[in-house]
Amino acid sequence: MSVPFIAALQQSAIAPVGPQAGRIAFLFWSFLILLTCVFLLTIGFTLWALSRHHRGIEQEPLERTHRPSAATDARMTRAIGAATVVTVLILFGLLIASVVTGEQLAGLRYASNAMAVEITGNQWWWEIRYLSDNTRRILRTANELHIPVGRPVMIRGTSHDVIHSFWAPNLHGKRDLIPSRITTEWIEADQPGQYRGQCAEFCGLQHAHMALWVIAEPQEKFDAWFEAQLQPAAPPEDAHLQAGEQAFLSSSCVLCHTIRGTDAAGQVAPDLTHLASRLTIAAGTLPNNKGNLGGWIADPQTIKPGNHMATVALKSEDVQPLLDYLESLH
Amino acid sequence: MRYIVTAFLFLLAGGVEALLMRLQLSFPNNPMLGPDKYNQIFTVHGSNMMFLFAVPVMEGMGVWLVPLMLGTRNVAFPRLNAFGYWMYLIGGLLLYVGLFTNTGPDAGWFAYTPLSGPQFSPGKRVDIWAQMITFTEISAMCVATELAVTILKMRAPGMSLNRIPMYCWAMLVQSAMVLFAMPAVMVASNVFLLTDRTIGTHFSNPAEGGDPLLYQHIFWFFGHPEVYIIFIPALGMVSAIVAAHSRRSIFGYPAMVLSLVATAFIGFGLWVHHMFATGLPQIGEAYFTAASMMIGITSGVQIFCWIATLWTGRVRLNTAMHFVLGFIFIFVMGGLTGIMLAAIPIDLQVHDTYFVVAHFHYVLIGGALFPLFGGFHHWFPKFTGRMINERLGKVSFWVLFLGFNLTFFPMHLLRLKGMPRRVYTYSPEMHWTAANGMATAGALIILIGGILFIVNVISSRRSGPIAGANPWDAGSLEWAADSPPAPYNFAFLPGAVSRYPLWSDPADRVVVTGMRNDRREILVTETVSGEPRFRHVLPGSRIWPLLTALLATAGLVGSIFYFQWYYIGAVLTAIGLIGWFWPKEPVEIEP
Numbered sequence: 047m048s049v050p051f052i053a054a055l056q057q058s059a060i061a062p063v064g065p066q067a068g069r070i071a072f073l074f075w076s077f078l079i080l081l082t083c084v085f086l087l088t089i090g091f092t093l094w095a096l097s098r099h100h101r102g103i104e105q106e107p108l109e110r111t112h113r114p115s116a117a118t119d120a121r122m123t124r125a126i127g128a129a130t131v132v133t134v135l136i137l138f139g140l141l142i143a144s145v146v147t148g149e150q151l152a153g154l155r156y157a158s159n160a161m162a163v164e165i166t167g168n169q170w171w172w173e174i175r176y177l178s179d180n181t182r183r184i185l186r187t188a189n190e191l192h193i194p195v196g197r198p199v200m201i202r203g204t205s206h207d208v209i210h211s212f213w214a215p216n217l218h219g220k221r222d223l224i225p226s227r228i229t230t231e232w233i234e235a236d237q238p239g240q241y242r243g244q245c246a247e248f249c250g251l252q253h254a255h256m257a258l259w260v261i262a263e264p265q266e267k268f269d270a271w272f273e274a275q276l277q278p279a280a281p282p283e284d285a286h287l288q289a290g291e292q293a294f295l296s297s298s299c300v301l302c303h304t305i306r307g308t309d310a311a312g313q314v315a316p317d318l319t320h321l322a323s324r325l326t327i328a329a330g331t332l333p334n335n336k337g338n339l340g341g342w343i344a345d346p347q348t349i350k351p352g353n354h355m356a357t358v359a360l361k362s363e364d365v366q367p368l369l370d371y372l373e374s375l376h
Numbered sequence: 377m378r379y380i381v382t383a384f385l386f387l388l389a390g391g392v393e394a395l396l397m398r399l400q401l402s403f404p405n406n407p408m409l410g411p412d413k414y415n416q417i418f419t420v421h422g423s424n425m426m427f428l429f430a431v432p433v434m435e436g437m438g439v440w441l442v443p444l445m446l447g448t449r450n451v452a453f454p455r456l457n458a459f460g461y462w463m464y465l466i467g468g469l470l471l472y473v474g475l476f477t478n479t480g481p482d483a484g485w486f487a488y489t490p491l492s493g494p495q496f497s498p499g500k501r502v503d504i505w506a507q508m509i510t511f512t513e514i515s516a517m518c519v520a521t522e523l524a525v526t527i528l529k530m531r532a533p534g535m536s537l538n539r540i541p542m543y544c545w546a547m548l549v550q551s552a553m554v555l556f557a558m559p560a561v562m563v564a565s566n567v568f569l570l571t572d573r574t575i576g577t578h579f580s581n582p583a584e585g586g587d588p589l590l591y592q593h594i595f596w597f598f599g600h601p602e603v604y605i606i607f608i609p610a611l612g613m614v615s616a617i618v619a620a621h622s623r624r625s626i627f628g629y630p631a632m633v634l635s636l637v638a639t640a641f642i643g644f645g646l647w648v649h650h651m652f653a654t655g656l657p658q659i660g661e662a663y664f665t666a667a668s669m670m671i672g673i674t675s676g677v678q679i680f681c682w683i684a685t686l687w688t689g690r691v692r693l694n695t696a697m698h699f700v701l702g703f704i705f706i707f708v709m710g711g712l713t714g715i716m717l718a719a720i721p722i723d724l725q726v727h728d729t730y731f732v733v734a735h736f737h738y739v740l741i742g743g744a745l746f747p748l749f750g751g752f753h754h755w756f757p758k759f760t761g762r763m764i765n766e767r768l769g770k771v772s773f774w775v776l777f778l779g780f781n782l783t784f785f786p787m788h789l790l791r792l793k794g795m796p797r798r799v800y801t802y803s804p805e806m807h808w809t810a811a812n813g814m815a816t817a818g819a820l821i822i823l824i825g826g827i828l829f830i831v832n833v834i835s836s837r838r839s840g841p842i843a844g845a846n847p848w849d850a851g852s853l854e855w856a857a858d859s860p861p862a863p864y865n866f867a868f869l870p871g872a873v874s875r876y877p878l879w880s881d882p883a884d885r886v887v888v889t890g891m892r893n894d895r896r897e898i899l900v901t902e903t904v905s906g907e908p909r910f911r912h913v914l915p916g917s918r919i920w921p922l923l924t925a926l927l928a929t930a931g932l933v934g935s936i937f938y939f940q941w942y943y944i945g946a947v948l949t950a951i952g953l954i955g956w957f958w959p960k961e962p963v964e965i966e967p
Binding site: 082152 | 410411412415483484488490491495496582583587588589627628631653654655658661662665666669670672673676677679680681683684686687688691693701704705708709712713715716718719720721722723724725726727728729791792793794796797798799800801802806
C-alpha cells in the first residue's frame with residue numbers, strides 16, 4: 047500500500063468531513079465573524095475617545111475646574127446602558143446557537159445502522175475493539191480506526207492507565223478517555239479519506255507521540271477490510287519467513303503482543319496480527335516500512351523516549367527474517 | 377516591596393522557561409530538550425507564573441498600595457504579612473530546588489490524577505509540586521486576610537464604602553475570592569493528591585473505588601477563580617490609571633464596583649468549562665456555558681465605563697496609558713476567544729489545543745501583566761521618588777506589544793491545524809513549522825522588550841528627575857504621601873472628603889491630628905461610613921514570623937519524605953505560634 051503519510055488538512059477542525067465537525071465548524075465561523083465585529087467596534091470606540099480630547103498633557107484635573115454636564119453624563123449613561131443591552135442580547139443569541147448546536151450533535155446519534163467501537167487509551171497507544179454481539183466478530187486492533195463512509199459510529203471510550211483524549215478534528219471534537227469510566231462520542235464521515243487524530247489530554251512523557259489514523263472508506267471496502275482483519279495471521283510460506291516467526295515466538299515479544307494464529311497472546315501492547323496493513327507504527331510516530339520497523343525494534347527508546355516497549359535482544363541473523371515476517375502480516 | 381521584587385524575579389525565571397519551550401518548538405523534531413525536561417519545564421512555567429508570580433505580585437502591589445490609598449500607615453497584622461512573605465519565598469525556592477536537582481514536577485500545573493498519582497508519577501516530583509502549593513496558598517490567605525481587614529477597618533476618616541478607590545475595591549473582592557478558592561486547591565493537592573501519594577489513600581484510584589474526576593472538579597473550583605484572583609486587581613489598577621490620566625473621576629463607579637463583585641460571584645460558578653470534554657450531562661453543560669458567557673457582560677460594562685471616562689476626559693498619553701490601551705486591545709480579543717471557548721461544541725474542538733494557550737495568554741498577559749506594567753510606570757514615582765523615562769517606556773511598550781502579538785496570535789492558527797498543547801515536539805509533515813517559528817521569534821522580541829523595561833527601571837531609579845509627591849496631579853490619597861513614602865506613610869493621616877480627595881477644593885481638605893508618631897499607631901474606622909472609632913497600636917517587627925515559617929517548612933518538606941513529619945511539623949509550628957502570640961504588656965492607649 048502506498049502511504050500518503052500526512053497531508054496538511056488531515057488533522058484539521060476547519061476541513062470537516064462529517065456532520066459533527068461540520069456543525070461545529072459552522073458555529074465556530076459564526077462566532078468568529080460576529081465577535082470580530084464586536085472587537086473592531088470596541089477598539090474603534092476606544093480610539094475615537096482618544097482622538098476627541100487629546101489636547102496636550104499639562105492640564106488641570108477636570109474635576110477641579112468643571113465636571114461634565116448633567117446632559118453629557120446622561121448621554122454616557124444611556125450609551126453604556128445600550129451597549130450593555132446589546133452585549134447581553136449578543137451573548138444570549140450565542141448561547142442559544144451553542145445549545146442548539148449541542149442538541150443537533152446529540153440528535154445525530156439515533157441511527158439504526160450504527161456500529162460501535164471501543165477505544166481504550168494506553169500510555170502511549172490506542173487499543174481499538176470493534177464490538178459485536180457475536181464474540182467471534184469482535185475485532186481487536188490498534189492505532190488505526192477504519193470506518194465505513196456515511197454510517198454513524200459510536201465510540202465508547204475508556205482508559206487502562208491515565209486520562210487520555212480521543213480527538214480526530216476532521217470528524218468531531220474531543221472526548222476524554224478516563225479510567226473506570228465509559229464516555230461516548232458519535233462520529234460519521236461523509237467522504238472517504240485518511241484523517242489523523244492525536245491524544246489531546248496530557249498523559250505523560252510521550253503525549254506528543256500518541257496519534258492514530260481514522261480511515262473512512264466505502265462500505266464494501268470496509269467490509270473487505272473487516273473480514274480480512276478477522277482472519278488469523280496466515281502461516282508463513284517459506285523458510286525465511288518461518289525463521290522470522292520463530293524469532294518472534296521465541297523472544298520476549300510474545301509477553302506483550304498478540305499475533306492471532308500463533309501462540310503469541312500478550313494483551314498489554316498493540317495486536318500485531320495484521321501489522322503490515324497499517325499506515326504507521328508506534329502510534330503514528332513513523333511510516334510503516336521495513337526500515338522504520340527495524341529501527342523501532344532495535345532501539346525504541348531513542349525514537350520515543352520513555353515508552354513502554356522494551357528493547358529486545360535479538361540475534362543478528364534473526365533480524366532480517368523477523369522484519370520480513372512482520373511486514374508479511376497483511 | 378520585597379514581595380514585588382521577589383515576584384518579578386520569579387517572572388524572569390518563568391520567562392526563561394517560556395523561552396526554552398519556544399526554542400524547543402521552533403522547528404520540528406528539535407532535539408534540544410527531551411520529553412522529560414520539556415514536561416518539567418512546562419509544569420514549572422505554569423506553576424511559577426500562577427503561584428509564584430501572578431498572585432504574589434498582585435498581593436504585593438496590594439500590600440504596598442492599599443494602605444497608601446486608604447490613607448493609613450500600614451496594613452493590619454504586619455507580622456502575618458511577614459509570615460506570608462517567608463512562606464511564599466520558601467515555597468518558591470522549594471520548586472526551584474526541585475527543578476535544579478532533576479526532581480522538577482512533570483505532571484502539568486494542574487497535576488491531574490491518575491497521571492500525578494503514585495502509580496504513574498513515582499519519585500518526589502509531584503510531592504514537591506503539591507507542597508509548593510501549600511506554601512503559596514498559606515501565604516496568599518495571610519495576605520488576603522490582612523488586606524480585607526485593612527480595607528474594611530482602617531480607612532481614612534470620611535472614606536465611606538462609596539468613596540473607596542476602585543483599586544481597593546478590587547483588592548477587597550480579590551481577597552474574598554482568595555479566602556474561598558485557596559482552601560479548595562489545598563483539599564485537592566494536599567488531602568487528595570499528597571495523602572494518595574504518601575500514606576496510600578485511594579481518593580483518585582479507580583481500582584479501589586476512587587474517582588479520577590473528583591480531583592479535577594475541586595482543582596478547577598479553585599483554578600478558575602484563580603485567574604480572576606489575578607486579573608481583578610489588574611482591573612483596579614486600570615481604573616486608577618485611567619482616572620488619573622484622563623483627569624477626571626472614573627465614570628460609572630457603582631456599576632464598576634458591582635461588576636467586580638458580580639465577576640467574583642460568577643467566577644465560582646463556571647469551573648466545569650475546563651472539563652467539557654469529560655462528557656457531562658448536557659443540561660449541566662448548558663448552565664456552565666451561560667455562566668461563562670456572563671463574564672462577558674461584567675467585563676463589558678467595565679470596558680464601556682473606561683471608554684466613557686476617556687471620552688469625557690482629557691487624556692494624557694504617557695507610558696502607563698499606553699499599557700492600558702494595550703490592555704484593552706489584547707484583553708478584549710482574549711475575552712472574545714473566551715466566549716468562543718464557552719460554547720461547548722466549539723470547546724470540544726479547541727480544548728487543549730494551542731487556541732487555549734493563545735486565549736489564556738491573551739487574558740492573563742493582556743489582562744494582568746499589561747495593567748501591572750502600566751501600574752508600575754504609573755506608580756514608579758511613588759515607589760522611587762523619581763520619574764521613569766517616558767520615551768524608553770513607550771519604546772518598551774511597543775516592543776512588548778508587538779512581540780506579544782507575534783508570539784500568541786499565530787497560536788490561534790495552530791489550533792486550526794490541530795496542534796494540541798503540551799507536546800514536546802511535532803513532525804514536519806504537520807505544517808506547524810511556520811506558525812511555531814513566528815511564535816518563537818515573538819518570544820525573543822518579548823525578551824528584548826523585557827530587557828528595555830529593566831534597563832529603564834534601573835537607569836530611571838538612579839538618575840530620573842525627582843518626582844515630588846504628586847507628579848501626575850492625581851486625585852487619590854497615595855499621592856498625598858511623600859515619594860518615596862516614609863515607613864509610616866503619613867505623619868498626619870489625611871481625611872477623605874470625596875472619592876478623589878486631592879482633587880477636591882484645597883480649602884475643604886482635612887488631616888487627622890493627635891496621632892502619636894513615636895509608635896505604630898493607626899486609626900480604626902467604622903466599616904460602612906468610615907467614621908473614626910479608636911486608635912490602635914500595631915506590633916513591631918519580631919523574629920517569630922520567620923521562625924514559625926521555618927518550623928512549618930520543616931514539617932511540610934519533611935512530610936514529602938517521611939509521613940511522621942506531619943505530626944512533628946504540627947508540634948514545631950505550634951511552638952512557633954506560642955512564641956509569636958506570647959502575651960506581652962498591654963499597650964496603653966490614652967483616650
